Amino acid sequence: MSAILQAHALGKRYGQRQALADCTLEIPPGHVVGLVGPNGAGKTTLLKIACGMLAPTTGRIEVLGEQPNGATAQLARVGYVAQDTPTYASLSVADHLKFGAKMNPGWDAKLAQARVEQLGLNPKQKAGKLSGGQRAQLALTVAVAKRPELLILDEPVASLDPLARRDFLRYLMESVAEHDTSVILSSHLVSDLERVCDYLVVLVSSRVQLAGETDDLLAQHHRIVCTRRQESDLPEGLQVISAEHTDRQSTFVVRSERALPAGDWSAEHLELEDLVLTYMERPVVHGAATAMQPTGEAR
């Protein structure tokens, strides 16, 4: 099985503005991937390139082993739900299902019908009159019923209230589990993704700051609190992600591939949100010395 997404030195420039620069990333198959990063990190650009909406200016990208080129073969394999989940305001829910059926040879009408019923959407309702949550669900239904191998969702829950957010993610997980679909979904909030993602990519200023399976990442990172000391005084094999010092004590967030060695400190695991924030705050190292390796295969 080929990687979900493989990018090498990927860049996209709009006139003077560099939306994505030198992005290198590999996501192994069979994951629900959370793409996290602050606004303007290049998440949307990366996802648009991945689904073939945009052509990159520089670098290479392969999605499911093929270059996204806008040809039907690749279009059928990748589903995409854009930011703000656009739907045709003047078309009814039923029209959207018909639209999906007419536009996709692999359309799963039964699935689409069942989902609309399950969601309690009135088929005659115009999409423009749906609530934000319902519209997002409709857009997701159209993308899922196309039966893609990979589903890409760009900030799908950003504009939804917490309840709609939970429902949306639950339906997403149900359909993904049922059809063994890989998923990439982006958000600037980790909390949205925490419950659904088993793989995490942190993107800051086009740079992959952190990538790996969520469980591994959580296991490898610790916050240690100890008497004040320099980073160099820590044992070998600990990679310092962040350091804070007060007059008397130091707090480090460290990463260790092996079990954390015992020491004269108190150590605890981080919440995923803290972990991601630590990486987001970290100054971005441009150039060759990107510290983090994808660790999906490191077990």
Add this chain to the structure above:
Amino acid sequence: MIWLTWRQFRAQALTVLVLLAAAAIVFLVTGLRMHHSYAADLAACAPLHACDGATPAARALGAQIYQLQRSYEPMFMLLQLLVIAVPALIGIFWGAPLIGRELETGTHQLAWNQTVTRTRWLAVKLAVVGVAAIATTAIFSWLLTWWAGPLDQLKGDRWAAMTFASRDIVPLGYAAFAFALGTTLGLLLRRTLPAMAITLAVFVAIQILVPALVRPHLLPSTTTTFPINQASTSQFHGFSGSQTEFHFDLPTPQGAWLTSQPPVQNSSGQVVRIEDYSGCFPGLDGGGQGDDPDLGQIGACLAKDNLHQTVTYHPASHYWPLQWMETGIFLVLAGALAGTCFWWIRRRQN
């Protein structure tokens, strides 16, 4: 894909269909009445062999026909304007939103991620709505060409800027062009409203510029030079002059399009003035228009000075070649605009 295009286009199509039906009723009701009275008037004067007003009875009929023409004049102007406006309206309300609206609301992202290439998506949209645009305009043009037939006959001027642009096949070229223009602008600007405004502006500019600057030069026109002497001027139709120049209304072949009639010049090509020859214009003090002056006498008086006047015109036989050429030009422009759309959409920059 055809279903989607039709589904999105349905509301606009129905609106136009209703308008079309209403216009067709107006055309038919007034047209049938006019055609009837025109035929009756003509039939009445035909046995007199004198529809040109040689006898008092025929003159009365001629006045009647003139009255008919006058009474339909406002309607004539209105319907002619309508047929010229149809391509503009199509460009504004069908072309500009066709892709502009999708880009504006983000729904292109939905459409482009189904199992249909964006090239095909665009091709179907352009083809379905484009054919509808041309067909709609064709119906309007045909209706007007039929409706105005008697009036065009009476006026004998099918070359007038608005007349030429609203009859026969030229409106079809304009429809294709305006539609492609609106679509392209919507795609490039990514906004419907500015695309609509610019489409209208460009279309109006073209309606003004083409008759003045392009149409007369599509085919070589004929220029005839008349010497000014008694024999020639007695065949001229009229005379007018001002402080700085004067000219005669020169005879041109039946149905010709007179594009230029410069003032009288002397043998070295300089424009001459009435006051230089004041002796030849009795009762005219170097200006104004003669009240039916004796043109032959003026010509005889001017003959010794070796003056001449030219007239440039397109013969009546140029009507259809010019119709085809203008239609062709705008079809080619429409094709180029459509090509721009395809090129733009394939760059994958949106």
